[in-house]
Amino acid sequence: MIAKKDRLKLNQLPDFFATSQKFFTPQLTFFYQKLDGGGDQAPEPQSAQIAIIIPKKAYRLATRRNYLKRLIAAQIQPLLPDFASYQVAIVAKASPQPLDKNSISLLLHKFLQRLTH
Numbered sequence: 001m002i003a004k005k006d007r008l009k010l011n012q013l014p015d016f017f018a019t020s021q022k023f024f025t026p027q028l029t030f031f032y033q034k035l036d037g038g039g040d041q042a043p044e045p046q047s048a049q050i051a052i053i054i055p056k057k058a059y060r061l062a063t064r065r066n067y068l069k070r071l072i073a074a075q076i077q078p079l080l081p082d083f084a085s086y087q088v089a090i091v092a093k094a095s096p097q098p099l100d101k102n103s104i105s106l107l108l109h110k111f112l113q114r115l116t117h
Helices: 062-083 101-116
Strands: 021-024 028-034 049-053 086-092
Touching: 028 101, 049 062, 062 086, 062 101
Parallel strands: 049 086
Antiparallel strands: 021 028, 028 086
């Protein structure tokens, strides 16, 4: 479970998907924005804000959607310091390749490489 302070509240950001950068993989799509410091002073590192979205269109069963959310949250938890100062929405896609612990971990590491370069 992602801590409440680390959750991205998409209802407060109506244009998040339109203005964010995107990273596509066959199973997940990452929408991300760098958080602004907001002041004249040197910005202190902010914690990451993460949203995990599993559409009903992609996974019909609620149990499967909840399982995938928990799986992604568990894989992202140790990586949260690496996502510092970013707002990230992770959207699952219907794919013939199953989402499992190893594939999610691999996709998250690919995304982190993209953020750091």
